[in-house]
Amino acid sequence: MPKKIAVAINPAASFGRKRGAGQQAVGFLRAAGRDVVVLEAENYNALRKAVDTTLAAGVEALVVVGGDGMVHLGVNALAGLDVPLGIVPSGTGNDVARLLDLPLNDTAAACRRLLEALKTGGRRIDAGRVTAAGQATYFVGVLSAGFDAAVNERANIWRWPRGRIRYNLAMLRELGSFRRITYTVTADDVTWRQPALLISVANGQFIGGGMNITPDAVPDDGWLDMFVVKPLSRLGFLAVFPKVFAGKHTSHPAVEIRRVRKVQLDAEGVVAYADGERIAGLPVVVDLVPLGLRVLV
Secondary structure, eight states, rough: OOOOOEEOOOOGGGGTTTTTTTHHOOOOHHTTTTEEEEESSSSSHHHHHHHHHHHHHHHEEEEEEHHHHHHHHHHHTTOOOOOEEEEOOOSSSHHHHHHHTTOOOOHHHHHHHHHHHHHTTTTEEEEEEETTTTTTEEEESSEEEHHHHHHHHHTTTTOOSSHHHHHHHHHHHTTOOOOOOEEEEEETTTTEEEEEEEEEEESEEEEEETEEEEOOOOSSSSEEEEEOOOOOOOHHHHHHHHGGGTOTTTTHHHHHHESSSOEEEEETTTTEETTEEEEESSSSSEEEEEEEEEEOO
């Protein structure tokens, strides 16, 4: 007899604009004959504990309803398990859902997609892993450490405006005071000093609600794509920035992308983010668990 599907709902997804998506997803899955256990809580930490308790009791799948923060919760709950992760996107950025080519604004379509995937068991992809101070955290899309992470940090404290424009405005605000960073980088046992505006380490393609920073990244090829933006003037940065959404920035002389298996990043005063969630200050080590996550796509 099939086990239950656990559905974890973030009531604050997209700052409440899509609060109904969770109950819509639950209703759709139950109408399809699935036995659903609903997980809700007042805050992220309480929801994480509820997810862990439910997984320990045994479920067929974990479905998260929300944005990249909820995906982050699901990925870290499922690390080392064979339980698949389903995603019903209803957040602001939805970059992991975009990477996996999931419907972004259609709860029913997202549920149909994951129900179809349950029949085959879904697809295995690599799990990114970032280790800081001996603590490992998992991610799917991109680890950011530099200007992009500073923008993320600023955007996260704003409640308005909503949507992708919030990230863009935070970028413009941060650009006025941001200075270049000198990193110490060790990639596949080669170490060098790297002046840059930012370094990101990508398992996927997207950050910031659709910025296609590493267009050739594939989440099941066993490689990470290290994305470096070397120092630019403010005007130079603003000139190349619009090209990022279409992935047309890669030929710019200030942009470098290299494929690596493992990266250590160190720089003073820099905080790393992964899938939009704050991880830790540098230094961090980033590598992959090959095919370490099963997703319902």
